[in-house]
Amino acid sequence: MGRASSNPMSQDVYDITIIGAGPTGLFATFYAGLRQMKTKLMDALEEPGGQVAVLYPEKYIFDVPGYSKILAKDLVKCLVEQALQYNPTLVLGERVTTLRKADSTFQIGTDKGTAHYTRAVLIAAGVGAFSPNKLEAPGVSEYEGRGISYFVKDKSAFAGKKILIVGGGDSAVDWALNMKDTAAKITLVHRRDVFRAHEQNVAELMKSRVDVKLFYEVRKVLGDGKSLKQAVIFDNRNDAETTLDVDAILVNIGFRADLGPIRSWGLEMNGRDIKANGKMETNVAGIFVAGDMAGPADGVKLNLIATGYAQAALAVNVAKAYIDPNSKIFPGHSSEMKK
Ligand SMILES: Cc1cc2nc3c(=O)[nH]c(=O)nc-3n(C[C@H](O)[C@H](O)[C@H](O)COP(=O)(O)OP(=O)(O)OC[C@H]3O[C@@H](n4cnc5c(N)ncnc54)[C@H](O)[C@@H]3O)c2cc1C
Structure with missing residues (x-):
C-alpha cells in the first residue's frame, strides 16, 4: 500500500497521531479525517491491520457490524480504504519508542531515530508492537x-x-x-x-x-x-x-508482540492495559487510548474489533474538542455530510 503523504518525517505538528494501525487505529484515522484533523498513523509493521492481518488473515469474522461474515484480510482492505480517504500521513515500519510532552505538543520518537510532533496522541497499540520472528x-x-x-x-x-x-x-x-x-x-x-x-x-x-x-x-x-x-x-x-x-x-x-517501552511513557497502567476514563482519556491530558490496550476504569474489558471501533470514535471526537475547545465532541451524522 502507498504512503498518503510525501514527507512523513517533517517537523510539521499534527493534530493527532495514532500509534497502531490495527482495526482500532485504522478506524480512528478515518474518524480523525472526517473531523478534519491533520492525522498521522504509525505502526511498527510494514503493513496495516494489526492482529487481524498478522494472526488470522484467512479466517472469517462473524461479529463485525454490517457484515454477516467477512474474511479478515478483506476487512483490513476495507478499513485501509476507509482510513485513507482524508489523506493521512502513514509512517509504517517504525516502532514508537518515546513519547514526551514538549510545551503544548508531544514529541514522538521511533526506533528509526525519527521525531514526530503532535497536539494529541491516540494509543491504539493493541497487544503491543508486532515484529516478525x-x-x-x-x-x-x-x-x-x-x-x-x-x-x-x-x-x-x-x-x-x-x-x-x-x-x-x-x-x-x-x-x-x-x-x-x-x-x-x-x-x-x-x-x-x-x-x-x-x-x-x-x-x-x-x-x-x-x-x-x-x-x-x-x-x-x-x-x-x-x-x-x-x-x-x-x-x-x-x-x-x-x-x-x-x-x-x-x-x-510468525510474529511476536511486545509492549516494549510503553510502560515508560508516564501513563497509569493496569497490567498490560493503559487506564482510561469514560472519554478514553489517560492520566496525561492529550493522550488517549482505545482498543485492546485500553483498560476502561469502570467498564468491562472486551477485546473485540467492535469495542475498538466505538472507543476509537469516542477518543477521536474527544481529542477534537481537546485540541480545539470551540469544537463539539459530537461530530454530527456522517450521513448528513456533503461529500
Ligand atoms: C486468533 C484471533 C481471532 C480473533 N477473532 C476475532 C473475532 O472474530 N472478532 C473480534 O471482534 N475480534 C477478534 N479478535 C480480537 C481482535 O483481533 C482484536 O480485538 C483487535 O485486533 C484489536 O485491535 P487493535 O487495533 O486495538 O489492536 P491490534 O490489532 O493489536 O493492533 C495494534 C497495532 O499497533 C502496533 N503497535 C503496537 N505498539 C506499537 C509501537 N510502540 N509503535 C508502533 N506500532 C505499535 C502493532 O504493531 C499493531 O499493528 C481475534 C484475535 C485473535 C488473536
Missing part, C-alpha cells in the same frame, strides 16, 4: 534485505526468481500460491507436516507446482558477499541435507 541460521542476517525478506512489499520483485518460502501458516501458504505462476520456482519448507493455514489453501498448495518439503528446516544460507545464492535445508527426521539454488528467501514464521 527471525530465521535463526548462519548467513541469514548477512543477506537480510539482500535476498532474505520477512514481508512482500512488491510482488514484482520476486517475479522470475527461484524462491524459498519458510513457514506453514497462512502467510507462507498464501504467498506460495500467489507467486507460483510468476516465480521461476518455489520451494516451501515447513518443519512439521501440520499446517496452520486455511485447509482449502493447503489442499491447493499440495496440488500446485510448488515444491513442498515437509519436516524440512533451513540449516544455513550462502551467498557471494553481495547477493544470496543458496540455502542448505535439512530433513529434521534424519538430518539429510539438500542444497537449493535460490535468489530469494521469504520467511513467514
Whole structure:
C-alpha cells in the first residue's frame, strides 16, 4: 500500500497521531479525517491491520457490524480504504519508542531515530508492537534485505526468481500460491507436516507446482558477499541435507508482540492495559487510548474489533474538542455530510 503523504518525517505538528494501525487505529484515522484533523498513523509493521492481518488473515469474522461474515484480510482492505480517504500521513515500519510532552505538543520518537510532533496522541497499540520472528541460521542476517525478506512489499520483485518460502501458516501458504505462476520456482519448507493455514489453501498448495518439503528446516544460507545464492535445508527426521539454488528467501514464521517501552511513557497502567476514563482519556491530558490496550476504569474489558471501533470514535471526537475547545465532541451524522 502507498504512503498518503510525501514527507512523513517533517517537523510539521499534527493534530493527532495514532500509534497502531490495527482495526482500532485504522478506524480512528478515518474518524480523525472526517473531523478534519491533520492525522498521522504509525505502526511498527510494514503493513496495516494489526492482529487481524498478522494472526488470522484467512479466517472469517462473524461479529463485525454490517457484515454477516467477512474474511479478515478483506476487512483490513476495507478499513485501509476507509482510513485513507482524508489523506493521512502513514509512517509504517517504525516502532514508537518515546513519547514526551514538549510545551503544548508531544514529541514522538521511533526506533528509526525519527521525531514526530503532535497536539494529541491516540494509543491504539493493541497487544503491543508486532515484529516478525527471525530465521535463526548462519548467513541469514548477512543477506537480510539482500535476498532474505520477512514481508512482500512488491510482488514484482520476486517475479522470475527461484524462491524459498519458510513457514506453514497462512502467510507462507498464501504467498506460495500467489507467486507460483510468476516465480521461476518455489520451494516451501515447513518443519512439521501440520499446517496452520486455511485447509482449502493447503489442499491447493499440495496440488500446485510448488515444491513442498515437509519436516524440512533451513540449516544455513550462502551467498557471494553481495547477493544470496543458496540455502542448505535439512530433513529434521534424519538430518539429510539438500542444497537449493535460490535468489530469494521469504520467511513467514510468525510474529511476536511486545509492549516494549510503553510502560515508560508516564501513563497509569493496569497490567498490560493503559487506564482510561469514560472519554478514553489517560492520566496525561492529550493522550488517549482505545482498543485492546485500553483498560476502561469502570467498564468491562472486551477485546473485540467492535469495542475498538466505538472507543476509537469516542477518543477521536474527544481529542477534537481537546485540541480545539470551540469544537463539539459530537461530530454530527456522517450521513448528513456533503461529500
Ligand atoms: C486468533 C484471533 C481471532 C480473533 N477473532 C476475532 C473475532 O472474530 N472478532 C473480534 O471482534 N475480534 C477478534 N479478535 C480480537 C481482535 O483481533 C482484536 O480485538 C483487535 O485486533 C484489536 O485491535 P487493535 O487495533 O486495538 O489492536 P491490534 O490489532 O493489536 O493492533 C495494534 C497495532 O499497533 C502496533 N503497535 C503496537 N505498539 C506499537 C509501537 N510502540 N509503535 C508502533 N506500532 C505499535 C502493532 O504493531 C499493531 O499493528 C481475534 C484475535 C485473535 C488473536
